[in-house]
Amino acid sequence: MVAPAGDAFDAGRAIVGYERGITMQCAERLQKELAREGTLQVVFSRTPGETILPFQTASFANRLGVDFFLSLHVYREEVPKPKVFIYHLVYNRLVDFAQKQLDPFAFVPVHQAHFGNIERTLAAAELFRGEVQSEKFSGLLDCSPVYGIPIKPLVGVISPAIAIELGLAYDEAWESLVEPIACGVRAVMKSLSG
Helix, strand or coil: CEEECCCCCCCCCECCCEHHHHHHHHHHHHHHHHHCCCCCCCCECCCCCCCCCCCHHHHHHHHHCCCCEEEEEEEECCCCCCEEEEEEECCCHHHHCCCCCCCCCCCCCHHHHHHHHHHHHHHHHHHHHHHHCCHHHCCCCEEEEEEEECCHHHCCCCCCEEEEEEEECCHHHHHHHHHHHHHHHHHHHHHHHC
């Protein structure tokens, strides 16, 4: 599942256009890129013009049983070379990474939903980062290390979930990042299914 930032009431951050439009365009292009192989099916968390309620995206992803959740965000960057930041959900490293056996038939609080797949999420985030910053894309973008932070768009998602934030100097800069993101998603999906 790809969750582009923003909705009908939340335009998101201003770049030249707005975050919700840029992330939706990027998500649509990413879907086309991933569909070329025919093995991956991409679902969006929203359609253009739709309003999303809190935790609605997480609930949708959980009901569908998605294999991987990607939250997509953009912000204005002054440097022309795009930047990519990768995040996964962590509130407290000591608590979150403690060995947890979640009962599939018990109620799991929304802020603990990520416990069951936290190791797989971190591995997926590191693999995604490895693909994005590979030698093939080294001159195209700058990629940060993976950060574990309390990030709201990932709260409540059970499957491995990461958020990426693209730092863009101009609206169309996202177009050059579709291929690296697609390579990262393919690598993650291959590792999760294998």
